Amino acid sequence: MTEICVKVFEDYKKIKEKLLSLGFTEKENYVINDLYFTHFKNYINMDYETLIKNSFIIREIEGENWNVKNLLYKDKVLDKNGNVIMEKKNKVVIENIEKCKNIFLSAGLSCWCDYSYKNCEFVKEDLIINVQCSNVLGIFLEIEESNTIKEKSNYEKFNYLVSIAKSLKLKLGDDFSCKKPFLYLKTHNLSNT
Numbered sequence: 534m535t536e537i538c539v540k541v542f543e544d545y546k547k548i549k550e551k552l553l554s555l556g557f558t559e560k561e562n563y564v565i566n567d568l569y570f571t572h573f574k575n576y577i578n579m580d581y582e583t584l585i586k587n588s589f590i591i592r593e594i595e596g597e598n599w600n601v602k603n604l605l606y607k608d609k610v611l612d613k614n615g616n617v618i619m620e621k622k623n624k625v626v627i628e629n630i631e632k633c634k635n636i637f638l639s640a641g642l643s644c645w646c647d648y649s650y651k652n653c654e655f656v657k658e659d660l661i662i663n664v665q666c667s668n669v670l671g672i673f674l675e676i677e678e679s680n681t682i683k684e685k686s687n688y689e690k691f692n693y694l695v696s697i698a699k700s701l702k703l704k705l706g707d708d709f710s711c712k713k714p715f716l717y718l719k720t721h722n723l724s725n726t
């Protein structure tokens with residue numbers, strides 16, 4: 534699967550109004566809590582590709598009347614510019630976040646990111662745009678490939694999704710492959726020094 538993630542320099546209300554005016558409907562809102570673990574101890578100085586390829590994620594998604602807990606591994610493919618052009622998620626359902634966390638810590642893994650954000654999902658036909666709001670990092674748009682572009686190459690998918698984001702006429706950042714956990718790690722580490 535290919536997706537893009539870009540920082541938005543607008544408030545949530547303006548983003549929501551824009552998406553609704555373009556025919557999107559608000560499908561659902563939920564909170565995602567992610568804990569990233571790795572066996573590396575010097576993770577603060579590592580590059581993103583090495584760190585993410587050596588990390589597991591404990592994820593809890595909390596909806597209004599539902600809750601999902603998973604253990605994930607994200608197999609990401611980056612291009613020469615560092616853009617994530619493809620991602621495959623491997624996941625299993627878990628029952629207890631704390632027990633899973635304690636197993637990783639007992640095995641000597643380090644938690645390098647404890648990151649939460651609110652996800653607001655907007656849908657138009659088969660296109661899904663997630664507006665992700667973080668108290669630490671700000672607001673991001675995440676757009677995943679739709680069925681209409683599944684047959685395109687990863688580069689064509691990436692560029693198509695970028696064009697969709699730009700067509701929204703919102704104030705966007707320049708990086709369409711934002712790595713939020715890595716940004717959080719760098720921001721959190723700098724704020725604690």
